[in-house]
Amino acid sequence: MTPQGASNHLALRIDGARLWQSLMELARIGATPKGGVCRLALSDLDRQARDLAVRWAQDAGMTIQVDQIGNIFMRRAGRNRQLPPVMTGSHIDTQPTGGKFDGNYGVLAGLEVVRTLNDQGVQTEAPIEVAIWTNEEGSRFVPVMMGSGVFARAIPLEQAYAATDVNAVTVKDELARIGYIGAEVPGEHPVGAYFEAHIEQGPVLEDHDQVIGVVTGVLGIRWYNCTVTGMEAHAGPTPMVLRKDALQVATRLMQEVVACAHRHPPHGRGTVGMVQVHPNSRNVIPGRVTFSIDLRNASDALCLAMDADIRAVAERLSVQTGLPIHIEPVSEYNAQAFDAGCIEAITGAATRMGYSHMPVVSGAGHDAVYMARLAPTGMIFIPCKDGISHNETEDATPEHVTAGANVLLHAMLARAGC
Amino acid sequence: MTPQGASNHLALRIDGARLWQSLMELARIGATPKGGVCRLALSDLDRQARDLAVRWAQDAGMTIQVDQIGNIFMRRAGRNRQLPPVMTGSHIDTQPTGGKFDGNYGVLAGLEVVRTLNDQGVQTEAPIEVAIWTNEEGSRFVPVMMGSGVFARAIPLEQAYAATDVNAVTVKDELARIGYIGAEVPGEHPVGAYFEAHIEQGPVLEDHDQVIGVVTGVLGIRWYNCTVTGMEAHAGPTPMVLRKDALQVATRLMQEVVACAHRHPPHGRGTVGMVQVHPNSRNVIPGRVTFSIDLRNASDALCLAMDADIRAVAERLSVQTGLPIHIEPVSEYNAQAFDAGCIEAITGAATRMGYSHMPVVSGAGHDAVYMARLAPTGMIFIPCKDGISHNETEDATPEHVTAGANVLLHAMLARAGC
Numbered sequence: 001m002t003p004q005g006a007s008n009h010l011a012l013r014i015d016g017a018r019l020w021q022s023l024m025e026l027a028r029i030g031a032t033p034k035g036g037v038c039r040l041a042l043s044d045l046d047r048q049a050r051d052l053a054v055r056w057a058q059d060a061g062m063t064i065q066v067d068q069i070g071n072i073f074m075r076r077a078g079r080n081r082q083l084p085p086v087m088t089g090s091h092i093d094t095q096p097t098g099g100k101f102d103g104n105y106g107v108l109a110g111l112e113v114v115r116t117l118n119d120q121g122v123q124t125e126a127p128i129e130v131a132i133w134t135n136e137e138g139s140r141f142v143p144v145m146m147g148s149g150v151f152a153r154a155i156p157l158e159q160a161y162a163a164t165d166v167n168a169v170t171v172k173d174e175l176a177r178i179g180y181i182g183a184e185v186p187g188e189h190p191v192g193a194y195f196e197a198h199i200e201q202g203p204v205l206e207d208h209d210q211v212i213g214v215v216t217g218v219l220g221i222r223w224y225n226c227t228v229t230g231m232e233a234h235a236g237p238t239p240m241v242l243r244k245d246a247l248q249v250a251t252r253l254m255q256e257v258v259a260c261a262h263r264h265p266p267h268g269r270g271t272v273g274m275v276q277v278h279p280n281s282r283n284v285i286p287g288r289v290t291f292s293i294d295l296r297n298a299s300d301a302l303c304l305a306m307d308a309d310i311r312a313v314a315e316r317l318s319v320q321t322g323l324p325i326h327i328e329p330v331s332e333y334n335a336q337a338f339d340a341g342c343i344e345a346i347t348g349a350a351t352r353m354g355y356s357h358m359p360v361v362s363g364a365g366h367d368a369v370y371m372a373r374l375a376p377t378g379m380i381f382i383p384c385k386d387g388i389s390h391n392e393t394e395d396a397t398p399e400h401v402t403a404g405a406n407v408l409l410h411a412m413l414a415r416a417g418c
Numbered sequence: 419m420t421p422q423g424a425s426n427h428l429a430l431r432i433d434g435a436r437l438w439q440s441l442m443e444l445a446r447i448g449a450t451p452k453g454g455v456c457r458l459a460l461s462d463l464d465r466q467a468r469d470l471a472v473r474w475a476q477d478a479g480m481t482i483q484v485d486q487i488g489n490i491f492m493r494r495a496g497r498n499r500q501l502p503p504v505m506t507g508s509h510i511d512t513q514p515t516g517g518k519f520d521g522n523y524g525v526l527a528g529l530e531v532v533r534t535l536n537d538q539g540v541q542t543e544a545p546i547e548v549a550i551w552t553n554e555e556g557s558r559f560v561p562v563m564m565g566s567g568v569f570a571r572a573i574p575l576e577q578a579y580a581a582t583d584v585n586a587v588t589v590k591d592e593l594a595r596i597g598y599i600g601a602e603v604p605g606e607h608p609v610g611a612y613f614e615a616h617i618e619q620g621p622v623l624e625d626h627d628q629v630i631g632v633v634t635g636v637l638g639i640r641w642y643n644c645t646v647t648g649m650e651a652h653a654g655p656t657p658m659v660l661r662k663d664a665l666q667v668a669t670r671l672m673q674e675v676v677a678c679a680h681r682h683p684p685h686g687r688g689t690v691g692m693v694q695v696h697p698n699s700r701n702v703i704p705g706r707v708t709f710s711i712d713l714r715n716a717s718d719a720l721c722l723a724m725d726a727d728i729r730a731v732a733e734r735l736s737v738q739t740g741l742p743i744h745i746e747p748v749s750e751y752n753a754q755a756f757d758a759g760c761i762e763a764i765t766g767a768a769t770r771m772g773y774s775h776m777p778v779v780s781g782a783g784h785d786a787v788y789m790a791r792l793a794p795t796g797m798i799f800i801p802c803k804d805g806i807s808h809n810e811t812e813d814a815t816p817e818h819v820t821a822g823a824n825v826l827l828h829a830m831l832a833r834a835g836c
Contacts, residue, residue, distance in 0.1 A: 200655060201652055201655045202651075202652065202654075202655025202656050202657070202660075203651070203655075203656060204655075204657060204660065207660055219654065221654070223700065233620075233621070233805060233806075234619060234620065234782060234805075234807065234808065235689035235691060235712045235714070235781070236619075236637065236639070236687070236714060236780070236781030236782035236783075237619045237620025237621075237622075237780065237781040237782050237805065237807075238621060238687075238805065239620075239622060239684075239685075239687070239781075240676065240679050240680060240686070240687060240688070242620075242622070242625055245676070245689075247672065247690055247691075247693070248672070248673065248676050248690075251669035251672045251673055252673065254665065254666070254669045255670065255673075258658065258663070258666050261658050267657075268658070269653065269654070269656075269657070269658060270658070271653035271663075271701070272666075272704075273653060273665075273695075273698070273700045273702050273703065273704060274695065274698050274699060274700050275693055275695045277691075277692065277693045280691070280692050280693065281691050281692060282692050282710040282712060282748075283689070283691055284691050285691065286691060294653045294700060294701055296653070296654060362654070362655065363653070363655040363657075365654075387651060387655065387656060387660070388651070389652065389655075390652065
């Protein structure tokens with residue numbers, strides 16, 4: 001590699017129009033009248049989309065491997081066959097009322113990186129791979145992030161196989177039916193580094209008018225169900241002082257869920273999304289209220305601090321009001337910091353190309369979270385319109401789509417060597 | 419009437435055991451396994467109960483009149499045929515999971531007053547009447563308090579006739595079927611005064627350890643639906659400061675509904691009974707919350723003041739948060755003060771017999787509310803266990819049942835003259 005070559009490589013840019021066209025073409029598979037995509041995991045539409053992506057990869061000279069959970073690895077050889085691949089990827093299954101970009105962008109940005117390297121005849125030291133992870137969304141089969149979770153050995157293969165949809169059809173049967181059960185044992189596939197480009201699915205970049213989000217990590221999550229028990233009574237004949245109004249106590253705690261997030265800045269998040277009032281009748285004082293609590297923060301220690309905070313508040317409130325408050329954990333996901341070297345590769349690429357960028361955290365889960373357990377990992381966010389995702393109106397601009405893929409290209413080149 | 423006679427009359431007491439037995443016998447019609455009563459208006463069971471009450475009244479020498487909405491007037495003649503009757507009564511239809519006492523107690527206490535007067539050979543100046551009002555509960559046919567409402571000309575007869583149950587059966591057809599469409603035009607029936615004995619359906623008497631509640635009036639009611647509109651977004655990727663969380667604003671207003679009641683003592687009541695969160699998903703920030711508001715107070719002026727208060731709070735909250743808040747009136751019932759003379763007759767009777775008593779307001783509607791538009795009216799409350807009503811576990815003690823009927827007897831005697 002000559003200095004001339006290196007400087008040539010630094011000038012490399014992906015073909016934004018080609019990438020956009022591929023995104024739009026893939027989005028036709030499962031397109032909804034409102035402009036979104038409904039392409040549930042392991043459906044016929046998922047198979048069509050997989051087939052198309054594989055054909056495009058083969059057209060780009062890549063070789064294809066599929067593992068037992070249906071993860072697809074599309075490989076462009078490197079100069080050095082001893083090196084593990086520098087991998088990128090994401091998923092192409094969608095929510096029932098999903099958009100064109102969530103997941104699909106990460107896969108097709110990876111494909112565009114390869115096409116660009118092909119166009120320019122650039123050979124990398126390490127191989128380049130583009131992964132398509134099975135069932136990231138979890139809409140049809142739970143758990144979410146199934147393919148990468150099995151790959152990272154966080155989810156046992158047999159458990160994933162046994163997962164059923166609402167019609168009691170299993171993952172294993174559907175994988176076989178669509179022809180995507182491979183031979184490779186999940187996880188027995190070396191990975192040198194992993195990058196994932198994704199729409200932000202939140203409003204931060206748009207709010208800060210930044211093109212690139214350099215993701216420093218993924219927030220930890222704690223989910224709970226909280227029940228406040230009072231005494232059901234008629235709204236008319238029961239004076240205020242004799243009430244045991246479960247909703248009045250519950251709403252104070254709901255306020256505290258948000259206050260707790262504000263007490264743990266800058267990344268603390270507290271959400272009550274689901275509320276069930278019993279008996280839910282206009283003239284009956286609620287006897288019982290159950291609601292969800294979703295706490296998130298950037299480290300497990302901060303998540304634990306928020307857990308302790310909200311439990312203490314609930315305890316005080318229960319003592320004050322005399323109403324029992326029960327907080328039951330539902331599930332938890334640990335926080336995951338990304339690799340400093342990958343973060344630096346992304347930051348450096350964005351800086352050199354002059355894209356405005358900022359460090360961000362990911363509040364939602366991604367396949368990259370599981371990959372971070374196996375290899376140095378980083379993520380690149382681009383803005384999406386109004387922060388909206390998991391919605392047929394999900395949108396991103398061609399400029400941002402191009403910028404993210406350019407950053408992906410150079411971060412991968414930095415890591416793969418050329 | 420001699421002074422001797424007057425003092426004899428003051429010593430009159432109803433037969434508590436007989437009243438209790440009648441209550442239990444009537445409660446067998448529509449008895450539920452859990453000890454309650456399900457006797458929906460104008461059902462076969464309602465007919466059976468009406469037939470039994472009419473037979474008991476006829477056995478007590480009373481004459482029967484039925485009006486066009488099926489209200490039954492059971493009359494014991496007075497010495498002076500020119501005087502309008504002193505009336506008491508209530509209803510014998512129940513909630514689907516109702517109890518033995520709600521309504522039934524008022525009718526049978528009136529019957530027991532007549533039986534007692536018969537036993538002692540007491541003749542009153544004015545006639546005594548016991549009314550059974552049609553469809554007070556409104557469980558099968560709306561509106562509630564239909565019979566007394568038509569009688570008071572607050573509800574047009576044809577509108578009441580046209581009301582249908584869930585099977586599209588009309589009130590008129592059911593009245594005809596069970597044989598209780600009378601000839602009398604509703605309201606064309608003079609009333610000298612009206613008393614109604616009823617279980618409290620609230621916890622105040624029990625809480626104050628009092629036997630008799632002297633009801634000074636019925637609270638006015640204002641019902642609203644309130645909608646707070648935010649922006650639905652993912653709980654993970656959306657930082658606290660960029661949220662438009664409809665539930666966080668709604669819960670502040672729900673707190674204010676209760677605070678508003680406390681700002682308008684002693685009778686102000688504020689209840690949020692019904693809440694609907696959209697989309698009601700654990701990890702989605704609520705985009706829209708709709709909830710009911712029930713405001714009550716002892717006068718229409720106070721109800722209006724509470725209305726203005728909560729609207730002003732909502733307006734400030736909307737300006738503060740930037741989220742639209744829409745408050746839509748659903749229905750309203752004016753407050754109704756009872757007659758000072760009737761209140762005095764009840765208070766005097768309770769005092770003379772040594773029953774502990776206190777003034778109370780009724781938070782719920784009763785037939786007496788419509789009757790108060792037509793004649794001097796008063797109500798007598800007795801405690802019910804834990805304040806529970808509209809429930810199969812509704813309960814009252816024989817002692818309280820007896821006490822309330824004794825107060826009814828003497829309040830009616832004071833008004834009817836003897």
